[in-house]
Amino acid sequence: MFIAGLKVVESEWLSKKELVRMCRSKAKRVKKKWLRNPKNYRQVADLSIYQMGDKLICHPIIAAEIRRNVDEATTKDPLRRV
16 A cells, blocks of 8 residues: 555554553562563554655554545545645
8 A cells, every 4th residue: 555655564563562450469579470471461553653765664453544544535635635
C-alpha cells in the first residue's frame, strides 16, 4: 500500500508489553517477583510509526486505521490528493 508516495510496511513485531495484573502486597520483594512473571503481562500494539527513507513501518492495526482515514478523506473530497 502506498500513501503519498510512501510504502506502508506492516510489522506484527511492533508491540510492547503492558502490565495487566499487580500484586496487592506492598512488599518490594513480592512486587519484584510479580514483575518477573510473564503471565502478568499482555502484548499490545505499539502506536508508533517509523519512517525509513520512502517506507512507513507500523503495526497492522495502525496501518488499518491509516487506510480507513485515507478512504474517508478521499470519499469526502474526491479531488483531494492524499
